[in-house]
Amino acid sequence: MKETWILSMENPNNVGDDGGSDRPTIMVTNDDGIDAPGLQALVRVLVSTNRYRVWVCAPDSEKSAVSHSITWRHPLAAKSVEINGATAFAISGTPADCTSLGISKALFPSVPDLVLSGINIGSNCGYHIVYSGTVAGAREAYFYGLPSVSISYDWVGGTSNINDFTLAAEACLPLIHAIFVEIKNKTFPQKCFLNVDLPTNIPNHKGYKLTKQGKSIVKMGWKPVSSEAQGAQMLSTMTMEQNPVASNSNAKTESQEQLLFKREVKGGHVEDGETDYFYLKQGYITVTPLGALTHADIDCQSFFKEWLPPVADRCM
Template identity: 35%
Template sequence: MNILITNDDGIRAKGIYELANAIKNIANVYVVAPDSEKSAIGHAITMHTPLRVEEIDFCEGVKAYSVSGTPADCVKLGIEVILRGINIDLVLSGINNGPNLGTDVIYSGTVSGAIEGLIQNKPAMAISYVGKNILSEEYRKCGKYILEIVNKYKKRLDLLKDCVININIPNIKDNNIEGIKITKLGVRKYENAFEERIDPFGNKYYWMGGKIREFLQDEDSDIAAVEQGYISITPLYTDLTYYDKIGNLNIF
């Protein structure tokens, strides 16, 4: 099995290292990832500047390429150019530093890496860890769970032929994993998203921050699942057409 791994925290992040290190036990692993952090980059691609590629040392048995672009660039360039001739069976994006739950997926570079995999006709999974100040050993544990999940799905890759799966692993610092739930996206909104500040020259600027607003989440949502200690797996569409609306909108 040949697996392409990318992320949005950059090729030097701990999460991608532990993921590659776990997955290399069952597959040939190729890492193609951004040379720097690209969080919240959404599905951006780089059309107006050139892309540079550099083969780098990563870990034993893993070929790795650093790209001066976004996660979507890495997957596109990885499959079409860098790894041409190698038949990639699966694309993994992660392990992200922090959750990608609910509405977050729209902004997520991690998820967009997986979506680009599907656009390239490859089964794909986005993987995030719901932690803060995360230690390598936590990512290492996450890597083991992902290895189990990949082992399950590798015999059923047909299930992933028209959807991306978005995996969130709950905080495991103090808790055990209760199991796995297949979920829908919950609702995530932020309040006071912008802080107004003054720079050293007296000019105003804004910085996006904001706290998550608490919502009562449906029991079958990804947010509820990780709160209860379950690994959440959410199937995501890439055909954005809202078919049920097509009839309604014709008011001309």
């Protein structure tokens, strides 16, 4: 592993230039971190085709469920790492940061032709798309008009194994090749990006299935915990400066024992109908076009169309 760190947004040496290859360029990111088996498998399979120039710009550690958060107040560090056949950097930021930096021409010498985010460990369907850092990695590219795809594998503990990521990457190749045909012809839609989920039994998948985002979500709850180690860890991340104004008040404070809570799974909900999660569980590779904006259902629009004017009149 190289120990090259880039601490600014400048790239005077054209880091990542491979001599002006005329092959199309794919940039890969994820949210599980640059060492994750899903990303490694995807890059390895892409490189093996010898059809693409492959760049990697991914988080230096796990950034799952960070959604579309970005780093704003401090610089990002980019560390060059060795991935056979690719030019790769580990970034001290979120998936959206990685995509933004990777397509900016500050780190690499040009803008990639396609951005792939994944392969994520676990599916990203329904409402979980909102939480997903993997989907955000593709969405960020879409914001800037670049074709992009987020890819997730429905990993199930005790059933799945690490080789499934290679099979998942290979199953995506026809889709990736077809996307490049549209990119070359300038016919790839610019009003969406794609979210792809691969079923657990990937060797026996039923093929591609065009779907729409559903409303599936794993119900989460909270339970109290009493671990001193957890408490110490939480204290270290919640240290706050004392408010000097408050310290001058006459209010008395009492030392209270900290309450600790941890998330727990309460169960899942899957709606009926032709949705992403439904078809994924049927064994299909689901392909779901997504946009940046979520529009309210028409019945909500109708309700508030009647509701808002009287409210506004009372404010006059």
